Amino acid sequence: MKIQEKADAVAEEFAVFEDWLDKYNHIIELGKDLPSYDEKLKAPQYLISGCQSQVWIHASFENGLVNFEGDSDALITKGIAAILIRVMSGSTPDEILDNDMSFIDGIGLREHLSPTRSNGLNGMIKQMKLYAMAFKAKEQAK
Amino acid sequence: MKSMEAIRAQFPILSRTVNNKPLIYFDNAASTQKPLLVIEALDNYYRQSNSNVHRGVHTLANEATVAYEGVRDQVQNFINASSRSEIIFTRGTTESLNLLAYSFGELLNEGDNIIVSMMEHHSNIVPWQLLAKRKKIEIKVADIHENGELNMEHLISLMDEKTKLVSVAHVSNVLGTINPVKEIIIEAHKRDIPVCLDGAQAIAHVPVDVQALDCDFYVFSGHKMYAPMGIGILYGKEKWLDKMPPYQGGGEMIKNVSFDGTTFNELPYKFEAGTPNVGDALGLGKAIEFMQQFSFTEIMAHEVAMTKKATDILKDTGDITFYGTAEKKVGVVSFLMNNIHPYDAGTFLDKMGIAIRTGTHCAEPLMKHFGIMGTMRASFSIYNTEEELDAFAVAIQTIKSIFE
Ligand SMILES: Cc1ncc(COP(=O)(O)O)c(C=O)c1O
Numbered sequence: 001m002k003i004q005e006k007a008d009a010v011a012e013e014f015a016v017f018e019d020w021l022d023k024y025n026h027i028i029e030l031g032k033d034l035p036s037y038d039e040k041l042k043a044p045q046y047l048i049s050g051c052q053s054q055v056w057i058h059a060s061f062e063n064g065l066v067n068f069e070g071d072s073d074a075l076i077t078k079g080i081a082a083i084l085i086r087v088m089s090g091s092t093p094d095e096i097l098d099n100d101m102s103f104i105d106g107i108g109l110r111e112h113l114s115p116t117r118s119n120g121l122n123g124m125i126k127q128m129k130l131y132a133m134a135f136k137a138k139e140q141a142k
Numbered sequence: 143m144k145s146m147e148a149i150r151a152q153f154p155i156l157s158r159t160v161n162n163k164p165l166i167y168f169d170n171a172a173s174t175q176k177p178l179l180v181i182e183a184l185d186n187y188y189r190q191s192n193s194n195v196h197r198g199v200h201t202l203a204n205e206a207t208v209a210y211e212g213v214r215d216q217v218q219n220f221i222n223a224s225s226r227s228e229i230i231f232t233r234g235t236t237e238s239l240n241l242l243a244y245s246f247g248e249l250l251n252e253g254d255n256i257i258v259s260m261m262e263h264h265s266n267i268v269p270w271q272l273l274a275k276r277k278k279i280e281i282k283v284a285d286i287h288e289n290g291e292l293n294m295e296h297l298i299s300l301m302d303e304k305t306k307l308v309s310v311a312h313v314s315n316v317l318g319t320i321n322p323v324k325e326i327i328i329e330a331h332k333r334d335i336p337v338c339l340d341g342a343q344a345i346a347h348v349p350v351d352v353q354a355l356d357c358d359f360y361v362f363s364g365h366k367m368y369a370p371m372g373i374g375i376l377y378g379k380e381k382w383l384d385k386m387p388p389y390q391g392g393g394e395m396i397k398n399v400s401f402d403g404t405t406f407n408e409l410p411y412k413f414e415a416g417t418p419n420v421g422d423a424l425g426l427g428k429a430i431e432f433m434q435q436f437s438f439t440e441i442m443a444h445e446v447a448m449t450k451k452a453t454d455i456l457k458d459t460g461d462i463t464f465y466g467t468a469e470k471k472v473g474v475v476s477f478l479m480n481n482i483h484p485y486d487a488g489t490f491l492d493k494m495g496i497a498i499r500t501g502t503h504c505a506e507p508l509m510k511h512f513g514i515m516g517t518m519r520a521s522f523s524i525y526n527t528e529e530e531l532d533a534f535a536v537a538i539q540t541i542k543s544i545f546e
Pocket residue numbers: 171172233234235236237263265266311313314315340342343363365504
């Protein structure tokens with residue numbers, strides 16, 4: 001599935017919630033469903049800086065596709081990480097680099113995008129794109 | 143005390159909603175809201191009197207100058223300084239402390255030391271660290287007790303013949319502790335050490351009388367006492383201000399300028415280079431007027447009641463850790479809901495219209511001391527009500543049930 005398709009699926013999932021509480025409960029549930037994150041990868045180089053909560057993102061590259069994993073000590077942040085991972089994992093570096101991330105609006109998480117929100121959504125996206133860029137460069141160097 | 147309704151009516155922002163809920167503003171330690179007379183003072187100034195001060199012969203310049211200098215008198219009176227030339231306008235606490243670290247710092251020599259405490263705001267740490275690098279001096283840090291009170295014995299034990307300044311918070315922004323500043327000053331003065339008090343969190347909450355305290359410097363921000371952002375005060379005893387070199391150079395702070403040499407203006411202008419922030423200073427004057435409607439006895443009684451009720455609510459919730467349980471404190475309650483990240487809880491509170499602060503509160507050394515990443519902090523002001531705390535209680539229960 002393409003990034004946009006996966007994002008649309010997430011947005012559809014969220015569309016049923018009218019109440020903010022339900023929406024946030026769902027975000028938290030998504031976070032809880034994340035595969036457990038290797039404690040060894042909670043190293044400073046995987047920590048996204050500039051958030052009130054600690055959030056780690058790690059990526060691997062296999063068969064031309066980027067796979068992400070992540071974790072956070074705050075449940076909302078972890079849920080947001082889970083959404084990003086679900087949407088972006090399994091994509092090529094180019095797909096990740098070309099996406100303008102407007103799907104976040106569709107899920108109604110735009111408020112979390114403001115740079116003052118210090119929850120790391122911006123930081124996570126930036127970090128994921130950096131990974132994609134690095135993998136792309138590596139591939140081209142082959 | 144005036145009726146709560148009458149007080150709240152003076153703050154237009156309190157009638158707005160946040161996320162479709164009535165705003166409950168419990169982040170007063172970060173910045174207080176502004177009463178109408180302050181907002182109107184800004185509006186009036188820019189409509190009626192805007193002009194540069196100290197410079198013109200024309201009517202507007204004179205009006206602006208008279209009004210601006212009038213606020214200096216108000217501040218002098220508000221903190222009971224002995225002379226108006228001891229009142230220096232700055233941008234706020236941070237600039238006041240940077241001014242001090244720079245100018246007072248010029249009087250220090252390699253090997254000297256200054257003392258701060260573990261509970262300081264970064265504003266009362268980083269300027270001294272910059273000075274320490276520049277002048278090769280040492281910064282000593284006084285410990286605190288588990289309940290958030292200063293460890294006075296330790297603080298006093300740090301004072302030696304090389305100590306050139308003690309700079310501590312009058313009131314802690316995280317813990318709410320009212321420090322025994324009079325005692326600190328007496329001990330320091332016995333050893334001829336001057337004392338600077340960071341009054342950012344004290345100025346709107348406890349009476350400040352710089353002569354009774356006998357502090358050498360006192361700094362605060364207008365925006366934490368109902369005034370606009372961008373204006374603050376450095377109080378300094380004349381004997382120190384006279385000795386200190388100017389901070390910034392420019393207009394206003396000079397007497398004569400020539401390329402052969404420049405003579406500096408007298409106090410307080412020596413430390414006020416450039417066009418000052420007249421509009422916000424006038425706002426500060428009105429904020430002082432606003433505050434003078436109340437007695438500090440009333441203010442403190444209200445804060446004690448709010449703090450007690452908030453503490454009881456949280457205790458009833460269970461699973462709460464409190465940070466800062468000093469006997470003498472202002473209306474600041476720092477806590478953690480065990481197993482719930484402050485960011486999560488803060489986000490949910492915001493969804494319910496309640497503004498509190500989460501995070502390190504610009505006091506990372508203190509967080510490290512407690513071994514935590516941050517706290518949740520509710521901080522109260524004169525316009526907060528018990529009903530707001532009832533809503534807070536419901537919100538806290540909701541959050542607890544979500545995360546359980
Ligand atoms: C104790 C203390 N000192 C200094 C400051 C810095 O004040 P400002 O940012 O207004 O300069 C604050 C503000 O949070 C404070 O609480």
